[in-house]
Amino acid sequence: MSDNYIDQEQQELQSQPNKNGNKSYYSWLIKFTFSALVVTTILFLGAFGLFKANVFPFNSANGTESSASQPNNDINITQTSTENSAEDSNVVQAVEQVSDAVVGVVKYQQTGPLSESGQSGTGSGVIYKKQDGSAYVVTNHHVIEGAQTIDVVLSGGKKVEGEVLGSDQLTDLAVLKIDGSNVSNVATFGSSEDLKVGETALAIGNPLGLEFAGSVTKGIISGLERTMPVDLNGDGQSDWETDVLQTDAAINPGNSGGALVNLSGEVIGINSMKIAQQEVEGLGFAIPSATAQPVIEDLEQSGEVTRPYMGIQTQDLSTISTRDLQESLKLPSDVQKGVIVAATQSNSPAEAAGLQKYDVIVKADGNDIGSLVELRKYLYEEKSVGDTLELTFYRDGQQQSTTLTLEK
Known part of the structure; x- marks a missing residue:
């Protein structure tokens, strides 16, 4: 065998391993690529399925959500925002309508x-x-x-x-x-009788003086048909109870006489008072428009409010001791409330009807009367000048009745 032949055979033997190695490498590369494609496809399909199921409720690239994937709570938030904007707009319009x-x-x-x-x-x-x-x-x-x-x-x-x-x-x-030459705007009265607790209320006035003129505070109607005691004589005693609306819209000194307004820009009350105790917050009161309007009309036309008159001086029965109730007035033990006639004025309806000192009034037209405040409210709110009034009273322990005609 010649030397050339031997060299050629050796070269072929040396090149054989390289060929086998190349085949193994390409086979591994093909398998890896195929496996990676399969895994990627599975992951993509899984993620897409989860996305369609709203497991990932994130926004798309343009910053909006598709209608199919938008959660219900996002819809509610949008509705609330719209309602707040509408109410804010109504508040602004109401203030602009009445503030001047x-x-x-x-x-x-x-x-x-x-x-x-x-x-x-x-x-x-x-x-x-x-x-x-x-x-x-x-x-x-x-x-x-x-x-x-x-x-x-x-x-x-x-x-x-x-x-x-x-x-x-x-x-x-x-x-x-x-x-009125410089007056361009006039307020309109609204109905206070149709109000509901929770309705928006706006208080407009001048808290703490003219420096803060035209201030607006916002709240709600907190209560209806409230009564507040009034001291007419400055003696610390309640002589009357005035009907008021309660609101948590801030009412401060200087707001008195200002407007309590609804979202239509109508005056539903005249701000009057607040409870100013240190531990109290958000208790303001206004005279309802239904109460104010007839009084305003009387004051404008005649300078006073016309109310019926009986002609008696009185004292609440509750201010008398138990002993005096039985020994001096001789009242039955079950009579604990009423109004004592301290005196009658001459030529008055009470004198004409026969009322006397120490008579104890317990009913008016069949309605229980427990105090002077109750008697006044019944007279001023239920009766008019010229009306008749039936009084039930006790004299020397005996129940009696009389009828008088109310005068101005």
Whole structure:
């Protein structure tokens, strides 16, 4: 065998392993690529299925969700946002409608020469009418009480003199008359009788004086048909209970006489008072428009509120000791409430009806009367001048009755 042949055979033997190695490498590469494609396909299909099932409720690239994958809670959030925006818009419109009709009321008490007279208090008021060149403002009785002169500050800052046409302590209302040449906006009264607890309420006025004129606070109607005691004589005793609306819209000193407004921009109450105890928050009260309107009309036309008159001086039975109830008044043990006649005025309906000192009134037209407040409320809210009133009373322990005709 020649040397050339031997060399050629050796070369072929040396190249054989390289060929086998190349075949193994390509076979592994093909298998790996195929396996990777299969796994990728499985993962992609799995993820797509989970996405369709809303397991991944994320937004798409354009920042929006498809209608098929949008959760219900997102829909509710959108609806709430729309409602809030609508209410905010209504609040703005209501304020714009009535705010120019809310004015400042400045009371002056002259304590000496003109140079010594000074401002003694500020409050708010509402222009409710304009006629024959004049404008009419409703405010609170306690805002103008004791004033020597009064100025009304319009929404634009112009100050004009106010004339008191009338004032009523029981309802805490007063009516002023001003020059109407600079008045452009008049408030409209709405119905307080149709209100429901939870409705939005806006208080507009001048808290803490004219520096914060036209301030608006927002809240709700917190309660209806509330009653607040009124001390008519300054002796710390309740002589009357006035009907009010309760609201948590902030009412501060200076807001008195301002407007409580609904979302339609209508005046549903005249802000009157708040409970100012340190531990109390959000207890403000307004005179309902249904109560205020007839009183305003009386004050504007006649300067006073016409109410029926009996002609008696009284004392609550609850202020008398148990011994006096039985020994002096000789009342039955079951009579614990009523109104004692302390005196009758001459030529009065009570005198004409035969009422005497120490008579104890317990019923009016068959309705139980437990206090002077109850008797007054029944007279002023249920009866009119010229009406007859049947009274049931005790005299010397004996129950009797009489009828009187109410006068002005």
